[in-house]
Amino acid sequence: MKKKKIKFIVITAIIVFLLLIVGFLSFGRKSTPANETKQTIRLGSSPGPYSELFLKGIKPILEKEGYKVTNKTFNNLLNADIALSDNQIDLNVDQHTAYLKNFNQEKKAKLAAITKIPTVPTGIYPANKKTLKTVSSGDRIAIPNDPANTARAYNLLVKAGWITLKDGTDPITATSKDIVSNKYNLRITELDSSTIPRSVKDFDYVILPGSVAYSAK
Structure with a gap:
């Protein structure tokens, strides 16, 4: 029953996402004079379920509305955000709030969110070890190296009870320097x-953002 409930919530969130995006873009279209050329929407896609959702679920709807949707693919979200900041594309749909805020801070950019979308959560995944219950001293663990997801990873290790961070640590900017105890000397x-799934044999556990875990199956 729990799985069915989660599935229902995800499907509902996706439907709301579709309606919000289409409604937002349709509003812009209705304010355009009838004799004006239809707008071209330049999407920047990166690996993960969110770009797939847009391309499979939203692009056909927009094309029926008279828009032309082009897609420029990037091998990672950072490059897609840089392209968006440089006005090479109009939108992307692959990041959470912490990543967006960190990008704006690091790159002195001004990217803004249009609407929320459903996200696949970050998780700890077994690699050479088969279960989280068998964690032991000296285990090797790989985590993302981009600042926003690095912070999420350290907070997830705190939630697992494997490390603690110093008091007052900002959960959005946590780094290895904030670790005050490492219970298992991880x-x-x-x-x-994006390289972590190909390196699982070198680690006992890995932490992956939801989009990367989805792509790695």
Whole structure:
């Protein structure tokens, strides 16, 4: 029953997402003079379920509305955000709030969110170890190296009871320097999240953002 409930919530969130995006863009279309050329929407897609959702669920609706939707693919979200900041594309749909805020701060950019979308949560996944219950001293763990997801990973390790962070640590900017105790003396390696699934044999556990876990199946 729990799985069915979660599935229902996700489906509902996706439907709301579709309606919000289409409504937002349709509003812009209705304010355009009838004799004006239809707008071209330039999407920047990166690996993960969110770009797939847009391309499969929203693009056909927009095309029926008279829009032309083009897609420029990027191998990671950072490059898609840079392109968006440089006005090479009009939108992307692949990031959570913490990542957006961190990008704006690091790149002195002014990206803004249009609407929320359903997200796949970050998780700890077994690699050489088969269950989280078998964690032991000296285990190796890979986490994402981009600042926003690095912070999420350290907070997830806190939630698991494996490390603690110093009092007053900002959960959005947590780094390895904020660790005050490491219960299992975990050997933590920060890697590009897209490469972690190909390196699972080198680690006992890995932490992956939802979009990367989805793509890695």
